[in-house]
Amino acid sequence: MASSTAAAAAVTSLLPPPVGAERPVPQGRLLFRASRAGSRPLRLNPARHHGLSPAPRAAKAVEAGKADPLNVMIAGAPASGKGTQCELIKAKYGLVHISAGDLLRAEIATGTDNGKQAKEFMEKGQLVPDEIVVNMVKGRLLQPDAQEKGWLLDGYPRSYSQAMALETLGIRPDIFILLDMNFLLKG
Template sequence: MNLLIMGLPGAGKGTQAARIVEKFGVVHISTGDMFRAAIANQTEMGLLAKTYIDKGELVPDEVTNGIVKERLAQEDVKQKGFLLDGYPRTAEQAHALDTTLSTLHIKLDGVINIIVDPAHLVERLSGRIINRKTGESYHKIFNPPTDYNETDYYQREDDKPETVKRRLDVNIAQSQPIIDHYRTKGLVYDIKGDQEIEFVFEDITEVLLKLK
């Protein structure tokens, strides 16, 4: 079974990806892991990526696409299938992935798309507060400190609601064309992420058992 998983920051994608890998035995391929492995193994594309990373530059799409192709060609993927997480990030990368899969004679079975109302995600992601004295992190709603008062706690700029909203807006703009691309192929399975983790996974499992 060959899958993509998509979802906005805070939607629970990482949690569900780990459960899918455990239950269905597919290989979890995340962008970060892929880059680290390619560089450590000194593959052609890994060495090329390192030249950009060492200079503090963004790795170009063609190098990222090449690293993905190297990884998808490996034996464990052929035997177990894969769950691709964090790629593609753009419509151009989605088209490149189509070409890669076609070249490797791999069929994509489905795209798990975890949907959560962006307003809920802002609440979820912007609730983090930090104790000025201890540096401990809490969440205003899900894990509030017992002694909360505004003087003793602060919020990082990245965690403030307006910053979180901007980040989500960028993600929505980037991800929508990708989802539209796969939706035209009939590959997208929308999963309601605004429910308990167990129920989200039950819905995913129901889809994947039909795809097996």
């Protein structure tokens, strides 16, 4: 649970605070911008909102006559419902679901350069360096299916340095979803 909270903090620290917001974010809420070009913050409170649609995207699609693909990152502790939510989001929006863990295992199984490097670290009982994982994720996000349909990145980034690496590469989600179970447990 701590790693997903740290990852969420890492990602939210990259995003600028909402205009005029001078107080801390209440527990159970995540504030974020829909994109760099987005001028208004989105507020996601799972206790109050269900089935949010990407309104900033819809307005852009009407102007252009064609919808840009939606790019989403989702994070949460084990048993927070990530898998269920990923399936629902994937089905509703037709996104390509990319699980960082599955991607790492696939790269190792197929013997890619990144996979071979990752395997060496894993066999030594070490964590795979961020640079290798970032390269794997970047490569997958840039594949034609993810570019055309949009992507749903599950379980990544998990650290501040991973979030910064994605930011440096210009990879930003339109929406970041944090499934925070803490507010349910405090009730």
